[in-house]
Amino acid sequence: MPFDDLPFPSTPFGEAGTAPAVDPSLIAALSAEFAQRAAEHDATASFPFENFDRLAGEGLPALVTPESAGGKGGGLRDALAVVNGIAHGEPSTALVLVLQYVIHNQLWRGPAWPEALRDRIACSAATDGALINILRVEPELGTPHRGGLPATVARKVPGGWRISGTKIYSTGIPALSWLGVWARTDDAEPLVGTWVVPRGAGLAEQGIEVRETWNHIGMRASGSHEVIFHDVFVPDDHAGELRPPAGWAAPDAVATAWMATLFSGVYDGIARAARDWLVGFLHARKPTGLNGSSLATVPRLQEALGGIEALLLTNRILLRSLSAAVDNGAPPSQSDSLLVKYTVTNNAIDAVARALEVTGNPGLSRDNPLERHHRDVLCARVHAPQNDMILTGAGRAALSR
Numbered sequence: 001m002p003f004d005d006l007p008f009p010s011t012p013f014g015e016a017g018t019a020p021a022v023d024p025s026l027i028a029a030l031s032a033e034f035a036q037r038a039a040e041h042d043a044t045a046s047f048p049f050e051n052f053d054r055l056a057g058e059g060l061p062a063l064v065t066p067e068s069a070g071g072k073g074g075g076l077r078d079a080l081a082v083v084n085g086i087a088h089g090e091p092s093t094a095l096v097l098v099l100q101y102v103i104h105n106q107l108w109r110g111p112a113w114p115e116a117l118r119d120r121i122a123c124s125a126a127t128d129g130a131l132i133n134i135l136r137v138e139p140e141l142g143t144p145h146r147g148g149l150p151a152t153v154a155r156k157v158p159g160g161w162r163i164s165g166t167k168i169y170s171t172g173i174p175a176l177s178w179l180g181v182w183a184r185t186d187d188a189e190p191l192v193g194t195w196v197v198p199r200g201a202g203l204a205e206q207g208i209e210v211r212e213t214w215n216h217i218g219m220r221a222s223g224s225h226e227v228i229f230h231d232v233f234v235p236d237d238h239a240g241e242l243r244p245p246a247g248w249a250a251p252d253a254v255a256t257a258w259m260a261t262l263f264s265g266v267y268d269g270i271a272r273a274a275r276d277w278l279v280g281f282l283h284a285r286k287p288t289g290l291n292g293s294s295l296a297t298v299p300r301l302q303e304a305l306g307g308i309e310a311l312l313l314t315n316r317i318l319l320r321s322l323s324a325a326v327d328n329g330a331p332p333s334q335s336d337s338l339l340v341k342y343t344v345t346n347n348a349i350d351a352v353a354r355a356l357e358v359t360g361n362p363g364l365s366r367d368n369p370l371e372r373h374h375r376d377v378l379c380a381r382v383h384a385p386q387n388d389m390i391l392t393g394a395g396r397a398a399l400s401r
Helices: 023-045 048-057 076-089 091-107 115-127 244-247 252-286 298-325 334-359 369-381 387-400
Strands: 132-133 153-157 160-170 174-187 192-198 206-211 225-235 241-242
Touching: 023 048, 023 334, 023 369, 048 091, 076 091, 076 115, 076 192, 076 252, 076 298, 091 132, 115 174, 132 334, 153 252, 174 225, 192 225, 192 369, 206 387, 241 244, 244 369, 252 298, 252 369, 298 334, 334 369, 334 387
Parallel strands: 132 174, 153 174
Antiparallel strands: 153 160, 160 225, 174 192, 192 241, 206 225
16 A cells, blocks of 8 residues: 555544553553653663563563563554653653564564564563563674674574674663674675574673663663673574575565654654643743743744644654554555654654754753753664665655656
8 A cells, every 4th residue: 555545543543443552541651750750860871770660560561562472462553652652751761662662573573583482582571571672783884774794793503603793772781681683694605683692690691791881962861882792602592584684685564664663753752742841831931021921922932833733743644654554454665664754753853953942041951851852852863774865765766666
C-alpha cells in the first residue's frame, strides 16, 4: 500500500475499538514520575535505574514480546504510545526502551535467531525486565549504515567463539542483561552478525570493560558509554543473523518502520514536553505592561504557539499512520518510513527552537526544563541513517519510479 494512501487512524492505537496493550493512564503516571527525576539525572549524567525498576514492575520491557513467551503481545502502535509518553517525562529512559522493542520485535521475525536463545531473552524480559541492546558503532567504523565491516572480530574456538573489539555509544550499558555484539568472523570471506553475551556476575570477570565516556550535551542519562570486549567467550548457540556482508544490504521494510517510528516517537515526546512547558509559562507570566493579563493573551505569542501545534499535529498524523500500517500488515517502503523519521525529528527540533525563541532568557535558564528539552531534541540528528542519507535515498527512489 502506498504510504500516501494510508488512512489516518482514529486513535493513537490504530482502528477504533482496538484495545491498547497498556493503559494510557499508566503511561501518563510513569511519565510524570520520571519527569520529577529527569533534571537530576541530566545534571549528573546518572543512569535512571529506578525508572527501569518501575517499568519492570509493570511488565513494560516485555511489551512487544508475544503472549506465548510471557509478554504483553503489543504491536508498534503500543510501543509508540509507551515510548512517546515516557519520552515526555524522561527521554533517555525512552531511548533504551526503543532499542529493547526494536530488537524484541526482530527476534520473532524469522529463523535467523536460535530458538532457545530467543526464548531465554524473551523470558528474562517478561520475568525480570531484562534489557538488551545490539552494540554496533565503533571508533573506526562509525555507524554501519554508511558501509564497511566491523573491526570487532569473532574467532571460532571449541564450543563457541571469542569476541574482541571496541564499541562506542552503547546505550543502556549500565543496565543491560544481554549485550548483542555486531561483529565479523575472522574467515577470509567473513560472515557478519550478532553474538549475544549474557551479563554474568561481573562484566570485568567476563573480560568486558566499560569506560564511562558518555559526556554529551543531550540524552545524558542514557549511559551510552564505550565498551571493550577482551577475548570474551560466547557459546555456539548465542550467535544470530550470521550472513555475508552483502546480505545486510537487503531492504527490510518492517524493521525500518519500527526504527523510524520509535526513534521519532522519542523526539516528538520531547517536543510535546517543551510545548506543554511553554503553555504553562505563557499563562503564568504576567508582565506589568499587560496590566495584569498574561503572555497567553498576546496575539504574536498565540501565533507562535499555533506554529508549534501545526508541527506536532503533522508528527502525530505521520506516526499514527505509519505504526497502524505496520500493525495492519502493510508497511510502506523503507524510503517512505525514513522520510517520516526525517520529517518528525526535524519538526520536533523546530518546535523546541520556536519555544526558545519566544521565551528568551527564561527558556535558556537551567532553572527551567526548556533548555534541557532543546539539548535532548538535538540528539535526533545523530540516529542513523542521518538526514543526508535519507534524502539521497528518497531522491533515488523517486528517480527509479
